[in-house]
Every structure is written in C-alpha cells, then in structure tokens.
Amino acid sequence: MNSDLTGEALPVEKSAEGLANPTQDPLEMPNICFLGSNVEVGLATAAVVVTGGSTYLGSLATSLAGMLSMIVTVNLSKGAISLSRKKIIVKQ
Secondary structure, three states: OOHHHHOOOOOOOOOOOOOOOOOOOHHHOOOOOOOOOOOOOOOOOOOOOOOHHHOHHHHHHHHHHHHHHHHHHHHHHHHHHHHHHOOOOOOO
16 A cells, blocks of 8 residues: 555555556556555565655655755744834844
8 A cells, every 4th residue: 555645545446567658657566665665465575766866755855954954044034024013123
C-alpha cells in the first residue's frame, strides 16, 4: 500500500512484471513499493534500488525544505503586519 503517500484506503495490487512505460509516475508503477509498504496477502521480496535523497520521498523532502524558509518568512511578515495594524510593538 502507498497510502502514506497517496491516501488510498484500500490495498493496491503490485507485481514483479516489467513496465510498459518506465517513465510513468512512480506512484502509479505496478512494480514499485515505498518505505512502510505492507503486504496484505501473499509474500513479497523487495530490492532496495536507491536510498536517501535519491528516493522519491527524498526528492520531495528536498523540494519542501527549499520552500520552508519562504513559508516561514511569509508567515512572519503576515504576523508583523497584523500586529502593526493593532498598533502592537514587539521588542526583542
């Protein structure tokens, strides 16, 4: 199940067969599983292909980390504007 990533409620069938279109979205690939995947029925053997920042989750984390400082800055700016409208002075 990829439910941690996709939010699906029901298990999705996976198989070891090759891909017709290997460039498709990793979340849609029928022969790929991610960290935390569970086998609901049957047996499974998996091979680790990439780790860390090279994984799909790792690349998402890297892109989100780059946006984090921007999000914090925008939220701090909004808070400062809100406080200034209320004529509140914040000292450090």
